[in-house]
Amino acid sequence: MPPLSFCGILLSWLGCHLNPSFLQPQEDSWPTYQHDLCRSGVTPNPLPENLELSWVHHPSAAPSPSWPAPADRSFWQRLETVKPRVVYDRTFHPVCDRHRVYYGSSSDDQIHALSLDTGQRVWSFATGGPIRFAPHLIQGRLYAVSDDGFLYCLQAEHGTLINRWRLAPEPDMVIGHGRLISAWPPRTGVAVQEERVLATIGLFPSQGTYAMALNSKQGRIGWQKRLDDLSPQGYLLASKQILYVPTGRTQPFALAVEDGEFLGRFGSPGGSYALLEESFLATGPGNTGQLELSSPISRERLASFPANRMVARGNDAYFQSDRTLTALDRERHQKLTAKLERLDQRRRELRAALDNPKLSLEQKAEKEAAWTRLEAAVEVTQKKLESCLLWHQPSTYSDALILAGNRLYAGGSQGVAAFDAESGAQVWQSATPGTVYGLAAAPHHLLVANERGQILAYGNPSQGPASPTNKPEHPSSIRRPPPPIQEHPLWAWLEQNMANQRGWALILDCEDTDILQVMAEHCRLRLIATHSDPKQVDRLRKELAEASLLGVRAQAYLWNPDHQGLPQQAFRLVFSAKLFFNRKQAELPAEILNWVRPFGGFLLQSPTVNAEAWLQRSSVQDAEVQAKLDFASTIQRGKPAGTGAWTHIYADASNRSCSDDQTVGGSLTLQWFGGPGPSQMVDRHLRTFPPLAAEGRLFIPGQERIVAVDAYTGLELWQREFSGFSRTGIPYDSGAYCLSPTALFVAQHRSCLALDLDDGSLRKEFFLPVSQKESESAEWGWVAFQSGRLFGSLQPQGAARRKQSRQEIVDQYSTRRPLVCGNQLFAMDPDSGDLLWQRQFHPFLNSSLSLSENRIFLVACRSAPELESNGRLSLNHLWQTGADLIALDASHGEVLWSRNLPPLPLEHSLFMSFHQDKLFIVGAYDQGRTTRYGAYAFDSQSGRLLWQQHFSNNRSGIGGDHGEQVHHPVLRGDWLLAEPLAFQTATGEQAFPGGRENWSIPSRGGCGTLAASQKALFFRDGNPTYMDLESGAAPAPVNQVSRPGCWINLLPACGLLLIPEASSGCVCSFPLQTSMAFRAESGT
Structure with missing residues (x-):
């Protein structure tokens, strides 16, 4: 039988001859895609x-x-x-x-x-x-x-x-x-x-x-x-x-x-x-x-x-x-x-x-x-x-x-x-x-x-013979700008400050392309030229096309006097072309600062303007005058007030899953879309690491790679492949990469790499602090950065889940999955690479590792159990062996206290977080045909149990097939949010965001867990969804066109809601499969 089979198809579509006569074009032309409006071809x-x-x-x-x-x-x-x-x-x-x-x-x-x-x-x-x-x-x-x-x-x-x-x-x-x-x-x-x-x-x-x-x-x-x-x-x-x-x-x-x-x-x-x-x-x-x-x-x-x-x-x-x-x-x-x-x-x-x-x-x-x-x-x-x-x-x-x-x-x-x-x-x-x-x-x-x-x-x-093929024009064949333009001091400043920067430059009041041609030679920025006259904009586009710059490298737009239309916070450099001709006319209005990218973007103001007084009139509070030069005052933006970061897989080294961003809530508008797509990503069902974001950069974990993009524009900054980086089943593991203010730390096999944030280049490599022979049966597990120290853990080789298959998905979405365990903790100096301390333990749960400013907390076995061959341990086995809750001094690795942890009913997951001098353990267990959660608060100074709560999951049934057994909690302000409820961190009493009586997170569609800003919760409910914490209102979609991943990929950070692509492997019917970001509608 041929492979194309029509057996058993009941068709009424054959009753009419095809190739309809309506809407047919002239027979000797091909005037539209596939010939006609029927797209007949x-x-x-x-x-x-x-x-x-x-x-x-x-x-x-x-x-x-x-x-x-x-x-x-x-x-x-x-x-x-x-x-x-x-x-x-x-x-x-x-x-x-x-x-x-x-x-x-x-x-x-x-x-x-x-x-x-x-x-x-x-x-x-x-x-x-x-x-x-x-x-x-x-x-x-x-x-x-x-x-x-x-x-x-x-x-x-x-x-x-x-x-x-x-x-x-x-x-x-x-x-x-x-x-x-x-x-x-x-x-x-x-x-x-x-x-x-x-x-x-x-x-x-x-x-x-x-x-x-x-x-x-x-x-x-x-x-x-x-x-x-x-x-x-x-x-x-x-x-x-x-x-x-x-x-x-x-x-x-x-x-x-x-x-x-x-x-x-x-x-x-x-x-x-x-x-x-x-x-x-x-x-x-x-x-x-x-x-x-x-x-x-x-x-x-x-x-x-x-x-x-x-x-x-x-x-x-x-x-x-x-x-x-x-x-x-x-x-x-x-x-x-x-x-x-x-x-x-x-x-x-x-x-x-x-x-x-x-x-x-x-x-x-x-x-x-x-x-x-x-x-x-x-x-x-x-x-x-x-x-x-x-x-x-x-x-x-x-x-x-x-x-x-x-x-x-x-x-x-x-x-x-x-x-x-x-x-x-x-x-x-x-x-x-x-x-x-x-x-x-x-x-x-x-x-x-x-x-x-x-x-x-x-x-x-x-x-006759074939005609010669055409050759595209090259910029060298185009008229060169005059010497006053080519010799302007701006170019020296540009090469010194922005030669290798990626992003956009906004050039206002642009009369011709001379400035744009020279600028294209001195930097990598993409150029956006504007003018208030439509005819002038058309001329700019024509000249850019003749110089082979139009499109990916440069664009020209009609400039609206009130600046509406341009995306805010998008431009690494903003100036008026009048700086080259009439500096007095080059003054920019104060509100234009809203269009400058935070974390390092520049605005060049006319040197005739009092820059400090001008800044006072701006609504942007994070900018400062960097220098006063002959041709301009350079004004640079910093960190916008109230913006947060996501430096570890659960926001910070304390595992709070809250970025503390005070700007990102439910009222959002699209900032960018596109960029890294599904072909570079790990299959969503396998639940790899969440992305990271800080200081205007977004780091996306892909298939044995990390892709760094500009958080405000989505432009790719760099990407780098790492053998042994990708891990799956993260609900049962810990983070293996994190951010410090100066580096991205990435664990792979037996070492940890420190990468430059700007270009991904290797700054330093750290190795497991064990002998060569010992390292052959070990791998680097946990990675964290806190208070100027790099922390790591050693675990048995193969403990981390790395397999990618359908069977691995089946295994991960089953009940009572074993958790990845380590057996040694250590700290290193991130600059010199010197070992500060190391300490051996009976097996401890990677998912319990949590940091405060000066302490490390973990849940470890009281004695040496027989681990599974892959270095993992089920929670039932942990309780049978006996467990200890332990606090270490982060400076020297000394044990500050160790308290016997009584057997808890948790059998599917165990997450530990630090917040407000308290430790919180949250995990899941079955009770009959219902998945229930236990939440426990401990005094971080002594390990004493302060309160506990038990509650049902918001999804019926058991079995773990949609992640209902591994919901990670959020710690935000005075609340512990453990799906579907909120509790007061001090007392364990139920909290009601927005004063809404009986507030809870409704049953939702899809896997994944919670992320939070100060204003809202973000999670998957079919589409990306938010829940306003200030009003306590019901969930609402962020968009209706994309699908988040099966763990965390909604990051409220840098004043944006960042949603990098994480639906790889999903073949369901939703319109867009790409990365995107939204900003608060009020702008900065």
Whole structure:
């Protein structure tokens, strides 16, 4: 049996011929993505039989796709590979008319027109952001949307701007995928029906997502609809009456073209691919390469095929999968499926009759015989269904598919190939550099677009030899700035203070690109130039494009006098270009300091301004005048008041899981999104380390790596791989990395590395303080930093969980899991590496290790138990052996006190934290069919038990399958928050945040545990969720588009809510799988 099987599929979608006549473009053009608004990928016009390469267009930069690759696999779903669902911008998809090829660039932010005959550039038009979708060509006009939030209409022949419309409701900008873009980027392209232009904007429903229809002739909005919880992504499709909107990783939906009425959602495996025919809508490819076909009117599911994409014409349908191309006879398939449906109905009737207890033996025998005959008929019909496959051709061309004339053209990692549509025979092929993601049939040319952004044109050999390939312009060919600009003292200051800094510079009042060109040579900052005149902004963009700077390196924007629109706290450097020409006019208003990045960002003020007096007028209290130079006063921002940090896996060395950040609560607005994606991360179910954040940097633990990003912009600062870094099952272990004010300490195998915070370079390596022979059977366990000392623990080799498999997930989500144990503690001088002290113990629980300013606390076995072979110990075994609660002097390692810890009922987890001169132990146990928790408070000076509380978990049942046995507590102010309740730390009495009687955390969806700022709790409840502690209000979502990990990855730190990607391996239906951050709506 061939791998593509259609057995038992009941289809009504075959009743009409495909390739609908509505909304078809001119036959000799390819005016939009996949030819038409149905995205059919079909043209009746054949291409030359013997194609040869005519020309190659090399863009100035390769595509900058919005979303990274998904996880390599999903252990829980037993998927060895996971399909990327959102791939609409992996290449520059071309469109064309009889004379020209048009495409938009996600890297240089321009729309380009090329000669169809030669591939030479005819014109380019610069926009304010990445262009991720192919333009739409109609009646000599080219429509395109940019991530700057605008819809552009250009005259196709010369590239002249006819009109532009800001689709976004406000000019607000955010940082997306490392670029400054609209807070409402259009991510579905446009669908143009004569004068009606259909579009959507926005990715985050919490910020607002919208669909709209624009009358391009009248220049006004016909209708606009807010989309509630929908996140549109992927090329729009349209019939005359219905607009079909993909939503990236989730299910598409439909709106009425006339007024935007919401018509409903479709069943789908998820994905940005879609194809519309008169009788069905096909969507996919899901996680495994699967197309779901639904009725375009009723939205009823019709069929499901193992394929990535398809094209169809007449009675024939062609399916493309990772390994095959397959053709299906649809008319015959229709008759057989109708018969199979009748047989299936008869089978259901017979089954009901056989279940009738009143049947006589004779009647039962008669119906059983009828059942046997019916099963045989079903089997025969199913085999005939399989014969409906016209042909089945092995093929690795799996990433693009069109039909031109009687040939299929398929693209993939091997290049491009042509197949005869009637026989399936491969009749032509050409290897290309990079994977082919886009195809278009131009008059007498096949256009091929690859992942490098190259467009290759294949034509008739009779047209002559291939034209020379174009070469992008280089900045050296552009006019050089005049000497007064090149010799300005700013450049020496820049090289001294910011030469290696990553981030953005904001240059206000920019008249031309001279300053920007020189600045690009002296620093690595990305440049944002602004001006108050729209014509001047257009000129800046054009000049930046000519200097090959537009896009990733530099952008130009219209400057609003009240500065609204620019993201706050985002710029490492802010100054006015007037510093170069008229310093008196270079004075900046005091509120502009809000746009300077905390923790080191600079503002250059006019030297004619009294900088100290000017600072007094600013609402920013963390800035100070660093220096007064001839050309400017340099003002630098520091740590914003009330911001917190997350330096250890549970916030600090005391394990409080509270950052003490006083600014991050429930009222949040998007700051940035993008950056590290799931392919670099550990599978979420395995619960690796939480991220860390301090002083404007976010450190994300990945698969044997750490990725450092700017907390305020999401820009990657550095990443470094470490063999032996990744650990799993952290609820049963401790942290193996932490932050000090000057270094990131990372344990790997038998040593601990001190890394530079700015670039990740190795500053020092610390080794276990044991002999070479002893170290062979040991590994570095716990890592902590406190009061100028580096602390570590030694544990048996293999004690830390490192395996990554489905079985490991099953084991970790079971009951009474053994906890990782160490047997030696030590302290080192972080500068010299000298050993300060070390002390041997009977096995102690890593999850109990907690630090105060001058003491270390731990729970250890009273005698030497027989550990499991991997150096772990169950809590039941601990209580049987006997346990001690111990306090050490952190300076010298001396035991200050040791108290017998009576056997506690805890059997699944044990966490210990220090707060307000008290020790708190929280853990879980079973009572009947309920998971319960015990919370115990001890005096940290003596170990005396002060109070205890016992309470049920907020999730019913036992078994640990959703992490209900390992909820880590939060210590915030005078409260211990142990899910689902809050208690007074002094007395153990129940507390009621916001004065709300019977306050508790409701039962929530998903695993994971709590993190807190002073204002709010943050946790997973399907989506990222917060619970305001000041008002005591019910939980509310931070966003509706992403899914947190299964431990902690919601960090309220640096005045932001940081949510680095931690859903790797999750294949559920949610729109965005990426990192992001939110700031308090009030700004700084």
